[in-house]
Amino acid sequence: MPEDEALLITRIQRGDVNAFNQLVLHYQQTTYNVVLRILGDRDAAADVTQDTFITAFRAIQSFRGGSSFRAWLLRIASNQACDYWRRTNRHPLDSLDDVMDEDEPHGASMLSTLVATDQAANPEEFLLNQELQALIQRALQELPLDQRVAVILCDVQGLSYEEIASSTQTTLGTVRSRIARGRARLRDYLYKHRELLPRSYRLLSDKE
């Protein structure tokens, strides 16, 4: 965290761009990655991130001191990313409904069993890694926006439930529900595409 965030914010509220840029340098990595995971597109993520900081600077008067600046900034970022997603992705999430229909919590769709029987060995670890990343990214993009944002903030960025509730302007109960449903859908998507899961994933499960 920058030296004294509260002091910086006071300076920003007087119109000090340089003070704001100290916060930009500190938070741009987090902001960009949150937006990137929501959208799955680097160019769009860069544009939305830039817009986020411009919007944040102009709306800094509405930031209440004492609350988390990161949560406030990520709220702007996720809102802008979701707006962008809605503008550019109008097709319905049809495949998702199929997943939900065949959702059997106590059935055979167990990731832990499938990874144990996955025998596909691949010598190119780097390529596999990229493939796995792409698969997880696709799984995220299949989630409804509210669940996607909650799961990304929680599991990718490691925010607390309280901070996610502040970022998404919802209650802790809603956050808990969105995270749970998002994770469940993500698990089902990965199970559905289990043939793409690489060996490294299996090793990960064996360790745990």
Place this chain on the structure above:
Amino acid sequence: MAQLHNGHLTTEQLSAFFDKQLSLEEQAVFDAHVSTCQECQRRLADLRLAVALLRALPEEEVPRSFVLPGRLAPFQERPIRQGAATTPVSQGRRVWLHTLRRSVRSVSALAAVLALIFIISGILPPLRFGAGETASTTSAPAVAPSSTPTGESKAASGSQTLQRDLSPNAHAAATNTPQPTQTAGAKPTATAASNTGIGTQTEHAPPAPPLIDLGQPQARLILGALLLALSIIGFIITRRRRVTAH
């Protein structure tokens, strides 16, 4: 809350249990259940795997720096809800400058529209005049020797009633009476004296031409160009400073 549904944890309970977001009591009850239930153990393992995959996603480096340019001025789209009294002077000045910039831009836009109207109206009549002139000059050699000048001039003035200020010159060419250095509307009495046929037209011309005679295409062109230049200057000085992305 620490109740099992159908003998197992619900999806939401399992997720909250995994994140240790439950009360100590709930956590203890579910812990006891999971330790004995293979079904819930497998589901918990699934959840752990999915979360582990998400956590394993690498942080990507930013493609560029997102720092804002130093000249970007804060822009108040909404009234300030709090901290309004912190910098009232700079806020008021900013709003004033913003209002000024907007009004200058509006005036510039108006000037640009007027300029275009003047320029277009300045260009169009010479084109029409050029067509009329060629028609009258081609007919002049054939008609002039045989018919009387007055008859020809009446026909010419009748056909050129729309070409208001240009008809005296055209008429002078048709009647073959030399008019030394006469400009349109400058000496209406002289034209009327030499020929009665155009008397009806010269009555429409103003008796004393103003400083800028809008009846003349050149004057309209010059005025249009002046207005255009003014509007361009207006737009340049009030140009909105956009954030350069790179």
